[in-house]
Amino acid sequence: MKWNIRPIELELKFDWKISRNTSTKKTNYVIEVEEGDFKAKGEVAPNIRYGEDGEKILQEFTQFLKEKPQKFDSIEELTKFLKSLDISYSLKFGIEAAFVDYISQISDLTKYRLLGTNSVTQIKTSFSIPIMETEKLADFINEYKLERFDELKIKIDKSSVEAVQVILGNYPGKLRLDANEAFENADEVLAFLAQIDCERISFLEQPLKADNHDEALSLKEKSPVMIFADESLTHHEVSQYYAERFHGVNIKLMKAGSYFQALKQMRRAKELGLKTMIGCMVESSLGISQTFPICQGADYLDLDGCLLIKNDPFNLVTEEKGRLFFSHLH
Incomplete structure (x- = not known):
């Protein structure tokens, strides 16, 4: 099972001004997990308000790669491991989202089924x-x-x-x-x-x-x-x-x-x-x-x-x- 992270540069349609800052673009990250013919993705949207930025996300992903087991056998196992890591919460979600997407693909079960929620289209x-x-x-x-x-x-x-x-x-x-x-x-x-x-x-x-x-x-x-x-x-x-x-x-x-x-x-x-x-x-x-x-x-x-x-x-x-x-x- 191979894990990867890559940036995506998102250009905004207009200046995004809120009470504390203004942005014209946003750098998010895509987490990819790949095994065989299956390739799944999750998104990380870091927010400086919570002390998150691109450099920190990349450093913490490296920490995740170093400390993770060779393979996760279930969503529950991954989630338990992520709880033990002191990394940004947006990164935790991006990793979990990619893995849920992966399990959905290999099991042919919807994410709603895996998460126990009602389907929404x-x-x-x-x-x-x-x-x-x-x-x-x-x-x-x-x-x-x-x-x-x-x-x-x-x-x-x-x-x-x-x-x-x-x-x-x-x-x-x-x-x-x-x-x-x-x-x-x-x-x-x-x-x-x-x-x-x-x-x-x-x-x-x-x-x-x-x-x-x-x-x-x-x-x-x-x-x-x-x-x-x-x-x-x-x-x-x-x-x-x-x-x-x-x-x-x-x-x-x-x-x-x-x-x-x-x-x-x-x-x-x-x-x-x-x-x-x-x-x-x-x-x-x-x-x-x-x-x-x-x-x-x-x-x-x-x-x-x-x-x-x-x-x-x-x-x-x-x-x-x-x-x-x-x-x-x-």
Whole structure:
């Protein structure tokens, strides 16, 4: 069994500006596992917010190659081994995804069967708008024909009140706001929300820094819209801590590091009465397609990562009227 890693350079359709940085391209990595006539793949989408970058991913993959056994006999064996490694969670998922793909190929069993989840052939996603000059927003919505999406996700910072108002005036659906930790305290968030039509806001994602525990408690109690955790929830267990501070959680495979951990997070969130969203990083259609097996039962899906890039090397997913399909089925 041969393992390999290679970079893929993803060019973005537009400047991807969020509250903490701006990108025009993204370097992800493809994990390949090969044996005989079988060749399987998984995607790694490192995120600097979690201390991940390309150099670290490559170093950690070398560590994986040195420490792994000669062969893994089951998905469970691989997953147990990955838990013992101190490597980036996006890399853990890329390795696991490639191996699940491999086992699916050699066993002729679907990934849904292997993971014990319900089959999904299409999903409804939101589409994300980055932070940009307010005067460009109406043209952006028209250029990309965004009315075909039931909901839009808007990247915001403290100064985005006018931008949200412009989008509400040029788009008929509901908005999901994503602050990426832009606000300092609950009062700042509440003052922002007081200036917009909250009836058309589905939720506000991660307005406060992940370590701002006390302010998150206060905000949940007073907020006129649901507050979702993103950066606050990585690979950890979903506990009462989250139920006390948030109305919902954004679960991502690249943060959870494993299909099984992400599914466990979703089950526990539901037990605690939290809403659930399956999200993504900027990923090719390889990474997005490998998210389909955990989508059933989520309250919201935000899987537009491959729609933001203009040179998808895999073309595994097709979008039509705001829905994603496997390209070979469409």
